[in-house]
Amino acid sequence: MKFKKQLFGFQDMLRFKKLVPNRRAALAAGPDTPLPKSYRTNELAHRLHPGYMEVELTAVRPLSANMTELTFRRVDETAFPFFRAGQYVSLQAEVDGSLVSRPYSIASSPRDALAGKLVLGIERAGFFSEYLCTRAKPGDRMRMTEPSGEFHYETLRDKHRIVGIAGGSGITPLLSMARSMAEGDEDYEMTLFYGARDTRHLAYSAELADLAVKGLRVVQVLSDEEKDGYEHGFISAQLMEKYVDLTDVTFFLCGPQAMYNFVLKELEPYHLPLKAVHKDATCCGALNLEAPRTFRLTVHMRDAVHTVDAREDETLLAAMERAGLDAPNKCRAGGCGFCHSKWLKGEFRIADGRDGRREADRKFGFIHPCVTYPLSDLEIDVPVAE
Structure with a gap:
């Protein structure tokens, strides 16, 4: 409504007295069409942020000596919400009378989510993970949170060249990032260093070989085994310098705490800014106490x-x-x-x-x-x- 201040104040007061009758007249002249029961904005928000989702396990596949892949579909909807490659979901189920949940990084790509499929690669370590790897079967229904997490690429923050460093099941979020890059949803160049004790403990070898053809640079490192085509030892700065310029990349680390400690120590001499190194968070476990009260x-x-x-x-x-x-x-x-x-x-x-x-x-x-x-x-x- 346009309002022009009058020369004399009392004229403004007279106009103000007509404000309520004018509004009533405008409301009375409006259509009596019922308001919509659902708004498109709210529907989109629910698709992107559904909160908890009901899911069903559709496939179980061994990946390595200590990892298993679980594939899920949604029961309450046809598609999973779109997410940023590198994020995680929290999976919840009742096991032996206890309600248990744990976060697991997503191994599939955001496009797979829109197609109704979400894949987790789980290492057999811990109570719930042991259950999922050895006792869960297709047809089991569980509850899952919407994708979350800050472990993903940001154009304004991160370098165009990124280095992924994975240990054990830490390959899963980096595999999702590599898949998203190959599908054209993320614009970066990626070099992936994947460490394990031996080839028996390497997961997703076929998938990584396929992604290598599509632009991913893969370096697999074995600490306890020497084999042609693989680096031997640990993922040290000296080893990484053979493949990338460590001063002009952003690092994404996912693996055990021992790997974090080693790699961060290796990177100290480069005096990298804080934003140059991202670590995926690990769960907070039990304390080592002799006689807990x-x-x-x-x-x-x-x-x-x-x-x-x-x-x-x-x-x-x-x-x-x-x-x-x-x-x-x-x-x-x-x-x-x-x-x-x-x-x-x-x-x-x-x-x-x-x-x-x-x-x-x-x-x-x-x-x-x-x-x-x-x-x-x-x-x-x-x-x-x-």
Whole structure:
């Protein structure tokens, strides 16, 4: 509405008195067409961010001596949401009376997601991963979160040439990135260093060979075996310099903590900026304590109150899951904030280097149960997983 200020103030007041009748007249003159029940913007938002998804396992395939590939389809929709290559999903299922979930990086490409297929490569290590690799079968139904995570390429931040360094199951997000590059959805040049003890522990050899024809540069490194066509030893700076200029690339690391420690030490002499090296987060596990105490954890979840046992060496999230509580979680590394909960009473400690809370969260007593351990009886308020 155009409004021109009048010369005398009282004239503005007279016009203001007519404002309500004018609005009523405009509303009365409007059409009586019913409002739509669903808006396209909301429908698009739901497709991109569905929250939890119901999925079914469609195929199980051995990959290496200690890795298995699981392929899923959605039950509640026909397609998975589009994601950034390198991201992860959190998979949830009931195992032996406990509700268990873990994050797993996606091995398939974003285009596969739109075609209704999502693939995870899982290493047989840990309670839930052991179950998925040895007991899960086609037809099993589980719950999965939407893709999440900051481990992906950013045009404005990262160099055009990137170096992927993978160890063990750390190949999965880097394989997704290589596939996205080959399909033309990402614009970068990629060199991939993939380390394992021997050829028995290398996964996706055929897929990597196919991607090498499409532009991916693959260097496979064996620490315990010498074989033609493979580098021998560890992924050191000296080895990488044979293939790339380490001062003009962005690094993406995914693997065990020992690999991170070694590679970061190797890169120290190059004085690279912080943004030049990205590490995929690993789950926060149990503490190594000789005689862990057991405390009582009181959990408020909306209108319900639960009391469960919580050991000093396990995270609050692990204690809740062991008791069968459906506590929200995604990264299990303290970074995403999805398990953001209110501390009410008791003492706790947070895993070293895992405190990803904002300053306001610390001030007003919020915690991330996935990286928090009890030091006494505790009381917390946890959101309902929806």
